[in-house]
Amino acid sequence: MATHIANSYTPPAELARVQRLGFLIGIALLVVSVIAALLVPIPGLRRQFFHSYLLAYVFWIGIALGSLALLMVQHLAGGAWGVVIRRVLESSTRTLPLMGILFLPILFGMHDLYHWSDSEAVRETEMLRLKSAYLNIPFFIIRTVIYFAIWGTLVYFLNKWSAEQDETADIRFAKRMQTLSGPGLVLFALTVTFAAVDWVMSLDPEWYSTIFGILFMGGWGLSALSFTIAVAVLLANREPLRGVLLARHFHDLGKLLLAFVMLWAYFNLSQFLIIWWANLPEEVPWYLRRVTGGWQVIGVSLMIFHFALPFLLLLRRDLKRNPRLLSIVAVLVIVMRFIDSLWLIVPELYKNPQRPYEGHFGLSLFDLIVPLGVGALWLAWFAWQLSKRPLLPINDPLLDKALHGGGGH
Amino acid sequence: MSSVTQEHPHETVARQATADHLNGGYPVIEPGHSFASVTDKISSIVLTRRTPLGWFIGFAMAFAVVQLLMLSIAWLLLNGIGVWGNNVPVGWAFDIINFVWWIGIGHAGTLISAILLLFRQDWRTSINRFAEAMTLFAVACAGIFPALHTGRPWLDYWLFPYPNTMGLWPNFRSPLIWDVFAVSTYGTVSALFWFVGLIPDLATMRDRARHWFTRTAFGLGAMGWRGSARHWHRYETAYLILAGLSTPLVLSVHTIVSFDFAVSIVPGWHATIFPPYFVAGAIYAGFAMVLTLLIPIRRFYGLKDFITMRHIHNCAKVMLATGLIVFYGYVMEAFFAWYSSNRYERAMMYDRITGDYWFLYWLLILCNGIVPQLLWSKRVRENMFVLFGICMFINVGMWLERFMIIVQSLHKDYLVSSWGNYSPRFWDFGMFFGTIGLFVALIFLFIRVLPMISIFEMRTLLPEAKVKEEQPSQV
Numbered sequence: 020m021a022t023h024i025a026n027s028y029t030p031p032a033e034l035a036r037v038q039r040l041g042f043l044i045g046i047a048l049l050v051v052s053v054i055a056a057l058l059v060p061i062p063g064l065r066r067q068f069f070h071s072y073l074l075a076y077v078f079w080i081g082i083a084l085g086s087l088a089l090l091m092v093q094h095l096a097g098g099a100w101g102v103v104i105r106r107v108l109e110s111s112t113r114t115l116p117l118m119g120i121l122f123l124p125i126l127f128g129m130h131d132l133y134h135w136s137d138s139e140a141v142r143e144t145e146m147l148r149l150k151s152a153y154l155n156i157p158f159f160i161i162r163t164v165i166y167f168a169i170w171g172t173l174v175y176f177l178n179k180w181s182a183e184q185d186e187t188a189d190i191r192f193a194k195r196m197q198t199l200s201g202p203g204l205v206l207f208a209l210t211v212t213f214a215a216v217d218w219v220m221s222l223d224p225e226w227y228s229t230i231f232g233i234l235f236m237g238g239w240g241l242s243a244l245s246f247t248i249a250v251a252v253l254l255a256n257r258e259p260l261r262g263v264l265l266a267r268h269f270h271d272l273g274k275l276l277l278a279f280v281m282l283w284a285y286f287n288l289s290q291f292l293i294i295w296w297a298n299l300p301e302e303v304p305w306y307l308r309r310v311t312g313g314w315q316v317i318g319v320s321l322m323i324f325h326f327a328l329p330f331l332l333l334l335r336r337d338l339k340r341n342p343r344l345l346s347i348v349a350v351l352v353i354v355m356r357f358i359d360s361l362w363l364i365v366p367e368l369y370k371n372p373q374r375p376y377e378g379h380f381g382l383s384l385f386d387l388i389v390p391l392g393v394g395a396l397w398l399a400w401f402a403w404q405l406s407k408r409p410l411l412p413i414n415d416p417l418l419d420k421a422l423h424g425g426g427g428h
Numbered sequence: 429m430s431s432v433t434q435e436h437p438h439e440t441v442a443r444q445a446t447a448d449h450l451n452g453g454y455p456v457i458e459p460g461h462s463f464a465s466v467t468d469k470i471s472s473i474v475l476t477r478r479t480p481l482g483w484f485i486g487f488a489m490a491f492a493v494v495q496l497l498m499l500s501i502a503w504l505l506l507n508g509i510g511v512w513g514n515n516v517p518v519g520w521a522f523d524i525i526n527f528v529w530w531i532g533i534g535h536a537g538t539l540i541s542a543i544l545l546l547f548r549q550d551w552r553t554s555i556n557r558f559a560e561a562m563t564l565f566a567v568a569c570a571g572i573f574p575a576l577h578t579g580r581p582w583l584d585y586w587l588f589p590y591p592n593t594m595g596l597w598p599n600f601r602s603p604l605i606w607d608v609f610a611v612s613t614y615g616t617v618s619a620l621f622w623f624v625g626l627i628p629d630l631a632t633m634r635d636r637a638r639h640w641f642t643r644t645a646f647g648l649g650a651m652g653w654r655g656s657a658r659h660w661h662r663y664e665t666a667y668l669i670l671a672g673l674s675t676p677l678v679l680s681v682h683t684i685v686s687f688d689f690a691v692s693i694v695p696g697w698h699a700t701i702f703p704p705y706f707v708a709g710a711i712y713a714g715f716a717m718v719l720t721l722l723i724p725i726r727r728f729y730g731l732k733d734f735i736t737m738r739h740i741h742n743c744a745k746v747m748l749a750t751g752l753i754v755f756y757g758y759v760m761e762a763f764f765a766w767y768s769s770n771r772y773e774r775a776m777m778y779d780r781i782t783g784d785y786w787f788l789y790w791l792l793i794l795c796n797g798i799v800p801q802l803l804w805s806k807r808v809r810e811n812m813f814v815l816f817g818i819c820m821f822i823n824v825g826m827w828l829e830r831f832m833i834i835v836q837s838l839h840k841d842y843l844v845s846s847w848g849n850y851s852p853r854f855w856d857f858g859m860f861f862g863t864i865g866l867f868v869a870l871i872f873l874f875i876r877v878l879p880m881i882s883i884f885e886m887r888t889l890l891p892e893a894k895v896k897e898e899q900p901s902q903v
């Protein structure tokens with residue numbers, strides 16, 4: 020019984036290799052793509068690069084921010100399910116400085132990404148003029164700075180207090196983290212909503228949907244949860260967590276994954292049904308571009324592999340209790356989260372402004388290489404952060420219950 | 429691995445203490461109770477204690493208001509729905525507002541009984557029976573409105589798809605028809621869930637009843653329950669299945685209600701955020717109503733041992749969280765009305781803030797957005813008077829929300845020539861207050877004739893029930 024208090028849950032040494040390898044691969048892939056985008060004389064290649072880069076950025080920051088939300092939910096609700104994955108979540112949130120630096124290229128690509136950043140177009144189009152108080156370059160930058168300031172503050176204090184809790188075993192820190200998480204989630208919801216509008220919705224400045232922020236919160240939460248489950252399974256296979264992360268932990272995480280998969284489908288169905296049915300000229304082209312000209316294949320694959328298949332698989336109790344099978348589903352969901360981000364972003368690149376209601380399918384090698392490059396860097400940073408602290412919050416008041424208690428909540 | 433095979437009692441206590449620390453330190457049942465005292469205390473309200481005078485006075489008042497409902501319905505049937513204030517362009521008004529308001533209130537019951545059961549939240553135990561009863565009565569009140577709003581309620585069965593010689597078939601593309609199915613399914617499943625949960629308690633009541641009539645009545649309800657292991661096994665399975673069936677209903681019913689509005693193209697109705705925002709609003713309104721009823725009842729019947737501060741705190745926290753989601757919905761509606769740059773959307777929002785109904789809009793923001801922020805404070809959550817007051821604000825606020833959505837959005841739409849205003853008439857209020865009377869009267873009857881807290885589930889919360897806990901499973 021006393022063994023786990025003496026156990027410091029030192030992270031496995033392999034993390035250093037992941038860190039090194041990820042860093043090298045990430046730099047190599049990104050350098051190659053930047054050189055290609057600058058030097059290869061194909062018209063539109065730069066635009067393609069920036070769209071692929073935005074896709075990579077939105078997908079990977081989704082894991083970091085989704086982890087921040089899950090972390091705060093867990094502090095607030097005090098569930099034992101979250102204690103065992105807290106260090107993974109915290110390490111994901113600490114990649115935020117990297118994501119802050121990686122935002123800079125988007126600023127260089129604004130004219131390639133956002134039609135509203137073109138002052139000529141704003142003068143000529145009434146719709147853009149009416150929105151220009153919000154959609155303009157200085158305010159876009161100010162807002163992004165505000166988002167990162169808020170996220171950074173939350174990440175800083177939640178990680179700082181968690182580290183101090185490890186050292187001092189003072190219950191005060193658990194209380195503090197709980198107290199911060201309430202207002203933190205409110206701020207999180209607002210910042211993520213407006214970030215989703217700025218970064219993704221405004222790719223088509225005419226289109227709007229009031230559920231969009233919720234769609235992103237649900238989607239990013241799902242990204243973070245499936246990533247965390249995959250990492251937790253890897254950790255459960257080796258020391259020091261072998262025999263500590265048990266079937267019932269994965270059972271709880273699997274149920275949560277099922278709930279998130281259903282929520283994702285619910286939010287998306289709500290948006291689709293309402294827009295498709297009303298069939299308004301300023302709304303429905305956004306979907307028409309995504310369900311014609313080849314994109315319908317991606318759309319249907321989302322229904323099947325992002326919802327139906329994981330939903331049916333996760334209904335099974337034995338699957339949720341089997342870490343290996345659960346991790347396969349989690350990886351499937353991660354891949355589909357990427358496809359979903361692609362489906363949101365890339366069709367805008369191939370939009371014909373004269374015929375916005377037509378979809379034109381197109382993919383580029385960049386859509387694969389750039390996300391892999393950013394991802395390798397992100398994973399390297401994540402592995403580095405994960406190796407810095409014990410893999411479980413060793414002095415958390417709920418840890419004992421989480422490891423030994425009967426009820427998971 | 430081997431470290432988990434031993435469970436020492438003192439460690440369980442220590443763990444409980446740390447877990448309670450994060451819960452504000454309140455237990456789900458006050459210490460000092462035994463199996464017998466729990467059973468006695470709950471069953472005596474129905475079987476042995478004298479019915480207090482307050483009960484008669486309260487019931488008589490509620491019953492008097494039910495007569496207003498009867499009168500309003502009779503007058504409506506005699507004269508047609510022209511006695512109401514709604515007319516083009518505001519074709520939907522009190523009838524739909526009250527329908528949505530009541531159906532929303534029901535959602536807390538389903539959430540408490542189904543979702544919290546699946547989440548293994550033990551604090552649901554002492555309030556689920558009560559909340560489910562509230563759900564049933566709220567659905568009954570809700571159903572009255574659309575059934576009468578058809579104008580010829582004796583032909584309401586046309587809403588159901590059945591082969592007939594008239595060649596009538598409902599339009600399945602209309603969310604109004606989905607409503608018929610959503611609400612009738614909701615009513616049916618809620619009633620079943622409630623009744624199945626009652627069976628073991630009805631048997632307890634049967635065994636304790638002294639009068640032959642009471643014994644027979646409870647005996648009929650208990651359906652031959654003898655408490656054998658096989659009975660319990662089947663009971664647990666059935667209850668879990670019903671919980672699983674009820675869970676999607678928490679989301680689906682109000683989602684479909686929101687589709688009634690959102691699939692149209694009326695500015696103020698057509699918003700993609702409506703489904704989750706309606707669901708959150710329903711749970712918000714429902715918990716406010718649960719507390720509105722529980723706070724006086726727990727005081728009046730001295731049930732503070734069973735409905736502890738833990739329950740009050742948790743209900744208040746759920747209210748705060750769902751209230752914030754609702755407030756988020758208002759912010760999104762306002763922001764996107766501007767961001768859309770669509771002139772009709774912008775005009776609708778501008779009218780909402782400054783137009784004929786500006787006062788109600790800002791009152792709504794006060795009731796649903798500002799006042800509930802007091803719930804952040806632990807001291808407020810512990811003060812029953814303040815908490816009760818906040819719940820009243822939310823009850824009013826949720827009604828105003830539906831008023832704004834329905835009436836304000838309709839009174840000025842695309843055609844300027846058909847703009848018009850709405851004012852309710854006496855019979856609108858008569859129906860509305862009448863259903864409140866019906867609801868309260870049914871609650872009074874419920875607490876008089878049925879155990880309002882689940883006796884057998886309360887017993888599982890006692891320390892005696894936890895002696896032989898299963899060993900944690902190992903892998």
